[in-house]
Amino acid sequence: MSIEVKNLIKTFDDKRVIDEVSFKVNDSETLAVVGFSGSGKSTILKLICGLLKPDSGEIMTTEGDIAMVFQYSALFDSLNVADNISFALRERKDLRKKYNEDELKEIVRQKLELVGLKGIENKFPSELSGGMQKRVSFARAIVTEPNTILYDEPTAGLDPISSTLIEDYIVRLKEETKAASIVVTHQMSTITRTADRVIMLYDGKIVFEGTPEEMLRQENEYTKQFVTASLEGPMKMIA
């Protein structure tokens, strides 16, 4: 077991955004969390990585680091790429004396290589394209060798080719790190290319749980509506 969530509840302003949600993700497994905007997908990630506190319920993770790749990369814009990637190793109390400058440079080079980038150590985030920023944020996330990686809409706003590239890196990182991963997305290609299992959220509850293939079969009325992008179905959008 790497992540186990039991009966999780989170409320914002009297609205129950997460309503008794339970699921499990094993090591070397990727779970896609899908659903409409505002269905509580990103909230689940923030609860797992500790940015939000649940009202009730349990979140159990295997001992070790949790990394998160943010929707808009969230790179530190005053630091260059090398300093962004090595940030945790330089600033975290338990890691700051572990590596010397040469070792840090080598780690940065290795992590950049892992996400298919090189020679951009001295560039600032504003000098990079959206896809490159996303890959740098991948490199920053895995620098502490996490055993859980959370991706918040990793392919949102990217062109189809960049999306494919990012999806390939999600698969590659899972294979390299053996980490349990959760990918929040509503992009079908990201679901089919990266996920081993899928859960669909609606109104704070899980309305579907299965493999991407099962989801595409559209046997569930929720997945049918989602896959066909139909306005007709059990899920109502608030206009």
Added chain:
Amino acid sequence: MGALQKYYKQSATYKIFVGILSELTEFLDTVGKITIKCFQLFKAFFTSKIDKKELMEQCHRFGVTSLPITLSIVGMTSIIVSSQVAEEMVKQGGGHLVGLLITMLIIREVGAIMSGFAITSMIGSSMASELATMRVTEQIDAMEVLKVNPVEYLFVPRVLAGILMMPVIVILVSVVGVLAGAITSALTTDLTFIAYFDSAWLGVYMKDLSVCLLKAVAFGGTIALISCTCGFHASGGAKGVGLATTKAVVWSFVSIVIWDMLFAIAFFF
């Protein structure tokens, strides 16, 4: 009962009451956040590794970039006051006290308070908007997920720079203020520099200089702490950044005046 309740909720009295209550809640919320950050910062001063490069950068930002504005504001205030006061005092036979009055005014009040206002508008607002932008673009969230304490990384160098640099700024602006007063008095009356400086030191004691420096430390630390806290707790997008910046400036201005009043009561009452 339902209709009555609905009618009451539309009344001006109800709206005013709700408005006051929400302002009061907001006020107490901000006081609470600043107090909590103050305690966390105090702890962080002893536990965190101070990044010398970052500290130097913040000192440069706080002390050097703000200097032209603070020097101009205090210098001009001194010119405004002395051009109006010197001639009248000489006429009334108090020419021998012009230097004393201007120097006391600059050292006790104008130097520190005007610098505080200038630094708030220039540096405090930029600190608040910087941290607010980091908050709304999830950079602070990323820092927390990477298990780096934002109070240690963001607050410590900024507040320390405020505490260290503000006394330096106040000393420099006070010197410029006293000199500007001397030049203006010499130009508007027949007072000599020697007469001005002879009287300048008559009423200025070590206590005045010490209180002036203490004030500078309090103002510098408070501006940085309030600006960082308001930015740190920003929410929403561009509007949130704007609101956080405005809040930082207003709260810093009010806090400077409150500090000044407390110093006046404690040392000169």
